[in-house]
Structure formats: structure tokens, C-alpha cells
Amino acid sequence: MISFYPGPSQVYPQVAQYLQDAFDSGILSVNHRSGAAMELVRETYQLLHEKLDIPADYAIAFVSSATECWEIIAQSLTTRQSLHAYNGAFGQKWAEYTQKLGLNVVHQPFGLNEVLSLTTEAETICLTQNETSNGTQVTNSTLRKIREAVPNALLAVDATSSMAGVAFDWTAADVWFASVQKCFGLPAGMGLLVYGPRAVERARTINERNHYNSLLFIDENVRKFQTHYTPNVLNIYLLKRVLEQVPPIQTVAAALQQRAQSLATFFEKETSWQLLVANAAVRSDTVLAITGTIPQIEQIKQAAKARQITLGNGYGDWKETTFRIANFPAISNTDFTTLRAFLTEA
Amino acid sequence: MISFYPGPSQVYPQVAQYLQDAFDSGILSVNHRSGAAMELVRETYQLLHEKLDIPADYAIAFVSSATECWEIIAQSLTTRQSLHAYNGAFGQKWAEYTQKLGLNVVHQPFGLNEVLSLTTEAETICLTQNETSNGTQVTNSTLRKIREAVPNALLAVDATSSMAGVAFDWTAADVWFASVQKCFGLPAGMGLLVYGPRAVERARTINERNHYNSLLFIDENVRKFQTHYTPNVLNIYLLKRVLEQVPPIQTVAAALQQRAQSLATFFEKETSWQLLVANAAVRSDTVLAITGTIPQIEQIKQAAKARQITLGNGYGDWKETTFRIANFPAISNTDFTTLRAFLTEA
Structure with a gap:
């Protein structure tokens, strides 16, 4: 998983x-x-x-x-x-x-x-x-x-x-x-x-x-x-x-920031999903929220689970209309490649 | 240790x-x-x-x-x-x-x-x-x-x-x-x-x-x-x-109680140490405090350390005039045999 x-x-x-x-x-x-x-x-x-x-x-x-x-x-x-x-x-x-x-x-x-x-x-x-x-x-x-x-x-x-x-x-x-x-x-x-x-x-x-x-x-x-x-x-x-x-924080942060931007671009250009936060200037580097209809969100979480991938549930006001992705240092680039492949196919 | x-x-x-x-x-x-x-x-x-x-x-x-x-x-x-x-x-x-x-x-x-x-x-x-x-x-x-x-x-x-x-x-x-x-x-x-x-x-x-x-x-x-x-x-x-x-608590407790009593008897009969608590009716089954002079306590803790045994320090009012021994379930009878051997020789 x-x-x-x-x-x-x-x-x-x-x-x-x-x-x-x-x-x-x-x-x-x-x-x-x-x-x-x-x-x-x-x-x-x-x-x-x-x-x-x-x-x-x-x-x-x-x-x-x-x-x-x-x-x-x-x-x-x-x-x-x-x-x-x-x-x-x-x-x-x-x-x-x-x-x-x-x-x-x-x-x-x-x-x-x-x-x-x-x-x-x-x-x-x-x-x-x-x-x-x-x-x-x-x-x-x-x-x-x-x-x-x-x-x-x-x-x-x-x-x-x-x-x-x-x-x-x-x-x-x-x-x-x-x-x-x-x-x-x-x-x-x-x-x-x-x-x-x-x-x-x-x-x-x-x-x-x-x-x-x-x-x-x-x-x-x-x-x-x-x-x-x-x-x-x-x-x-x-x-x-x-x-x-771990490397010094400047190195870690730069890599995470780049990965966050690349993920945002991926969602915008290569999928039909929308990022919850439209303004890139206030978008988190470490947690991404992706928005959709309630059935879409439900469906993608189920499909991910079947592929041994856990997507984060939405939270609070966005509980049912978003899923979340942690962009944390412990998650490898390989795992993100797997996620992208899944999202491209799904 | x-x-x-x-x-x-x-x-x-x-x-x-x-x-x-x-x-x-x-x-x-x-x-x-x-x-x-x-x-x-x-x-x-x-x-x-x-x-x-x-x-x-x-x-x-x-x-x-x-x-x-x-x-x-x-x-x-x-x-x-x-x-x-x-x-x-x-x-x-x-x-x-x-x-x-x-x-x-x-x-x-x-x-x-x-x-x-x-x-x-x-x-x-x-x-x-x-x-x-x-x-x-x-x-x-x-x-x-x-x-x-x-x-x-x-x-x-x-x-x-x-x-x-x-x-x-x-x-x-x-x-x-x-x-x-x-x-x-x-x-x-x-x-x-x-x-x-x-x-x-x-x-x-x-x-x-x-x-x-x-x-x-x-x-x-x-x-x-x-x-x-x-x-x-x-x-x-x-x-x-x-x-x-672990076994049910009745079994664990009976074994600990027996070990505590046996330890108390050991201190009373086979060493020159005194138990801090004289009244057996209020003596703990799980923590034993042994009393002595400040130099005696200091010396026994040092000697134990040299033998890879950690004795508990005294605490509060009894900080310098006692050492303590945990009689907890995770500590094996073998460890207590080692302790007794050390205390008999020391």
C-alpha cells in the first residue's frame, strides 16, 4: 500500500x-x-x-x-x-x-x-x-x-x-x-x-x-x-x-516545491481534475487538494484503493468534494510516478 | 545492561x-x-x-x-x-x-x-x-x-x-x-x-x-x-x-507477589541491607526500596554499574539513602538471579 x-x-x-x-x-x-x-x-x-x-x-x-x-x-x-x-x-x-x-x-x-x-x-x-x-x-x-x-x-x-x-x-x-x-x-x-x-x-x-x-x-x-x-x-x-x-532543509524544500509544481501542472494539463486552490501563490507545497463532484471523488478513492494506493480524504468543508495528496519528503518519487500513472489511466 | x-x-x-x-x-x-x-x-x-x-x-x-x-x-x-x-x-x-x-x-x-x-x-x-x-x-x-x-x-x-x-x-x-x-x-x-x-x-x-x-x-x-x-x-x-x-493478571500478580516476598526475605536474611518499608502489609509488590547510608548507596550503584546492572536511584526524600528495584513482569527471573548473585558478593 x-x-x-x-x-x-x-x-x-x-x-x-x-x-x-x-x-x-x-x-x-x-x-x-x-x-x-x-x-x-x-x-x-x-x-x-x-x-x-x-x-x-x-x-x-x-x-x-x-x-x-x-x-x-x-x-x-x-x-x-x-x-x-x-x-x-x-x-x-x-x-x-x-x-x-x-x-x-x-x-x-x-x-x-x-x-x-x-x-x-x-x-x-x-x-x-x-x-x-x-x-x-x-x-x-x-x-x-x-x-x-x-x-x-x-x-x-x-x-x-x-x-x-x-x-x-x-x-x-x-x-x-x-x-x-x-x-x-x-x-x-x-x-x-x-x-x-x-x-x-x-x-x-x-x-x-x-x-x-x-x-x-x-x-x-x-x-x-x-x-x-x-x-x-x-x-x-x-x-x-x-x-x-535527511539533507539540509533548503535542499529538501526545493525538491518538494519542484515536485508540488510538477504535480500541479500534471493535474492541470494531463487530467480533468481541478486543483482546489486556483491561486498558485497561496497553494501549499506539502499538501495538495483536488476537487471534483461527490461521485467522482468517491470513485477515484475506491479505484485507488483497488490499486493499493491510499488517497487522503477531504476534510471539513471539503470533506466530500476533494481528495488530498501529501507531498511529504518520505514519499518517494517512484511512488509519485505510480500515482501519476494511476491517475492518467483512471 | x-x-x-x-x-x-x-x-x-x-x-x-x-x-x-x-x-x-x-x-x-x-x-x-x-x-x-x-x-x-x-x-x-x-x-x-x-x-x-x-x-x-x-x-x-x-x-x-x-x-x-x-x-x-x-x-x-x-x-x-x-x-x-x-x-x-x-x-x-x-x-x-x-x-x-x-x-x-x-x-x-x-x-x-x-x-x-x-x-x-x-x-x-x-x-x-x-x-x-x-x-x-x-x-x-x-x-x-x-x-x-x-x-x-x-x-x-x-x-x-x-x-x-x-x-x-x-x-x-x-x-x-x-x-x-x-x-x-x-x-x-x-x-x-x-x-x-x-x-x-x-x-x-x-x-x-x-x-x-x-x-x-x-x-x-x-x-x-x-x-x-x-x-x-x-x-x-x-x-x-x-x-x-501475557497471562491473565491473576497469574502475573501472583508470580510478582511471590518474587517480591522472596526478594524481601533475601534482603532481610542474606544481606546486610534494610528494606525501607518495614511493614510488609504496605510494602509494594512492584517497587522495592532498599535503604543504607549515602556512601553505601553510592558504592553499590557504582559496583552494579560495573557489572552491567542498573539499580534505580532513590527519589524525593529518599534520593540519596535508598536504591530502588523494579519488580516488573518484563524483568526475567534470570535477571533477578543475576541481581541476587551480585548483591550476595558485593
């Missing part, structure tokens, strides 16, 4: 060997406060900084999921007002979750083909860099313009399905988060929170220390290469091994 | 094969809302019910850690008052955490060798069945007496280092939680929350729906064999495989 599901998604084939190595190394049985565990965490941080080009003054924490990051941002980095700009289901869920936690949430929906621009300041501004539900993205240059337009806001960015696939302009925002089951090509069960000095400063000012996942408590552990709860040591180990294997 | 660390602790040797099988089965790449993932969750629930003898009306949820369970109990099951009876570091941490979350916390410390008894009602009563920091336990009959003495309280029980090692009288409490890196013999990174009908009723009355880990939201997902966040699918798979392999 080849899976193009945008998460949990296809893992790197090398993960098979890494799982075996993890067991053989004994790391699965070590205490998470031990020197061996701390060294693993230190090395993984270092590789993340190197391979993803994360600035030295941005810290990294291992969390249970991207969803937990919504909670951390609302609890530890915001006291009153959170502005959420979104055009899809995940951005909207984040806004609703923050509202439930008692903050004053300003909803700023925008169009599927619209280039986001923001001029309203807020204590915290929450953006979805890559909206997994519809295959749109907010580019680095758009993020940088927003940063300049609202310089006093803390910028938090959901990069769940793009981190490790897109080369970010990290300093354009203060907090970034992702899940390892997307562009990292790893089994589900862990999230990453990347946060800069302005986020730490904000957390210190607010001084929220009531939760086990309070950012200050997380940060104190991070500085010691420890974690705020018993972590998924196996996934940290797998992450380290995958990072050792 | 043989590890007697009480968590993360030695994993079952079969986990090596299960990791490989997990990869080969393709489960690592399936979407967590798919039929395949739901079937895995369903089968794992069924095995947990069967092998651990969990009543049919008690539900099971996969969470990120036992620490997260403290939060869920405070947020979703308590509105005002939480009574915490504890004699060690983990019970105390739980009390402090609940207090930080804004509840009125009644602290009821008790002695290391004391049989716990409770007569004060509270909205929620929080007990540590197995206190990993000092190797004490609250037995089934004590729990049952507490249940009868305070029939209106919701009883929540930390069973982090005993679930899957001790045969619980489940209906003596309403909520039980544990981590898989202890008696389940699995890699760290997942917790289990087992909750009964009274807990569900309480959650419905309170109707707390503000958090992604609100119990009502968790429960709605559990009933559909789904999860409230992208779960650690690999660990669920490993849990399923380990459960298939």
Missing part, C-alpha cells in the same frame, strides 16, 4: 532499521532523567538546529501533539486577546479551542485564494502556515510582512504539516509547532514546539506556572536537555536518526 | 520483534481515524478488559502520560475540593498540581509504615495505589474499606507503577491511571486512563468541555474507538502485542 494521506502518513522506509537499532541500543529501557536520555535529547536538538536551520536562540521542546501546543500558547503566552486568521478547518479549530479556554478571540477568516494580510494588532496572533484541510499556505514573505505590520504582537504559527518540508524564515514568528507524523516521516505520537526569545520573554512576564505543560516549566527542562513529562523516547530516537539521514 | 530502574524500565524482549512487525504491517502509516486504526484500538481495549480483568462498564482511554491524568481529574471531575492522601513524592506532586489548578486541596500525609484509613468525605479523593518513590502500596482491601467509609466521594487512583502487575479490585475506585513504561514493559510515551460509570456520571454533571483532554470529549472518542488527539499508534500496537503474550 502506498499512502498519500496527509497525516499520519507514510514513514521513511529506513524507520524499519531505526526501530531495530533503537531496541538494540537499549535506549527504550533507560530512565528519561539519565545521562543517556539527556545526550539523546541534546543531539536531537542539535540536529534540528542544523538540518532545519533553526536560529541558535530558538529553543525546541518535545510535546505530545500539535493540539497541546494550542493549549500552551493560550495558557502560557496570552492573557487577554488572541487574533486568529484562518481559511480552513484546523485554523478555525485552533480559534475555537482558544476561545473555550476563556480568551477574547478575534476571528479573521480569509478566502481560499486570498493572500493574507493583517494590520490589526493583538496580544497574540495565530496563523496556520500550512492548512492541511485545504492545501493552502502562508509564505515566508507574507509572514514577514505581517511581522512588520504588527510588530508588537506575538506571532504563533501552526506548521503541523510543513515543518521539515518547507524552509521557514524562523524569526518572522515567535512560536512554531508541528507533528512528527507529517513531513518528518515518523510514526505519530509526538509534537515539536519551536520558540524564540520574544516568546520566552512573554512567558516570563505572564509567569503562568499552573500546568505541567506551562511554557516556563517546559523551558526550564529544555535548558537541561530534559522534558516536562516522561517523553516518547523511541520517537526522539527515530527523529534523531531521520535527521541524520 | 540489565535495568531494575522503576521507569522507564526494561521492555519485554519480544518488543524487538513487535517493532519490526509494526513496521511491516503498515500500521505506522495509517490515518488515526481510519478503520484499521479503530480496529487496532478496539482489539487493544478488548485485550485490556480480558487480560487485566477490567469490568465491562469501565472504559479505557489512551493519554500522553500519567501526569496528564492528574490534569484531567482536576479539570473534568472536580469543581471544588480534592483530598489527597499520600506518603511519598508522587502523591505529593499530584496534590500540589491540583492545588495549582485552583482547587481546594486537603493534604492528608500518612506514615511510611501506616495502613491508610480515611473517614473524611471530599468531592474527589486522590490516592496513590503504588508510590514509586518509596515502594509502598495501598492494598485492595484498604481501598475497599475507604470506598465504604466515604461512599459519596469519587475515588481516583494513581497506579502508574502497578497496573498490569497487580490484580486490582477495579470497582473499589472510579478512576485509575498508569504509564506503559512500567508494568506493561513497553517504551515510554503513553498513559492509560481507566474510568467507571460513576466517573462518567460526574463528568456529565460537571459538563466541562473546555480542553482538548476534557473527559467528556475523550469519552465520546473512546466510544467510537477513536482518540482525542493523534495518538501514539506504535505504542498502541505494541501494547496489543504484549497483552496477547
